[in-house]
Amino acid sequence: MAWSYSVDIWNLGILMFECLCDKSPISGFNSEGQFDMFVQMAQIIGLLGPPPVELINRIHPECTGSMYFDENGQFKHQRYYPPRNEGTFEFMFSTIPDPQQNEIFIAFLKRMLRWLPEERASIDELLADPWMSSVQASRNRR
Structure with a gap:
């Protein structure tokens, strides 16, 4: 798979998180x-859901797909999934006091x-996203 700006977008998302x-x-x-790579993959799946088969099929056999x-396309190490819904966006950001801000940030x-x-x-x-607009509006009110 070729890399492009999308890897930077992923990294920005993780950094903001x-x-x-x-x-x-x-x-x-x-x-x-x-560190355990199976735990990490389980965390990603817990957060995003299972990867599309299309993506799994892009991975060369020499890589880690198998x-x-x-x-x-089923994850082989399901015992590593985070307990209950603890790995979801909604759980991780459940402490944001404003439910509307929580929803648009997620x-x-x-x-x-x-x-x-x-x-x-x-x-x-991303710059045109409703969350960015809400941040700008909040700054303008100050």
């Missing part, structure tokens, strides 16, 4: 504090954090 939650949604650390997914993040790189918003699309 970490700044507001004070933790990474996809750290990959297990309960003993050790380590993670079976021939039907929608903003979801435009950046998408499995398929070509489905991620461009920077121009």
Whole structure:
């Protein structure tokens, strides 16, 4: 897979997530504090849902696709999923006091954090997002 600006959009989404939650949604650390790539993939799936089969099919066999997914595109290591809904956007941002701001911020993040790189918003699309408009409106009121 070729890389483009979409990887920067992904990284911006993760960075914004970490700044507001004070933790990474996809750290990959297990309960003993050790990095585990299966835990990290489970965290990504917990956050975004399962990857599209189209993406799994893009991964070369020499890559890690077969380590993670079976021939039907099912994650092989489901025991690593975060408990209940703890890995979801809604759970992670449940402490934002304004439900409307919470909702539009989550929608903003979801435009950046998408499995398929070509489905991620461009920077121009993000700048025109309702959440960015609300931030600007908030600054103008000061």
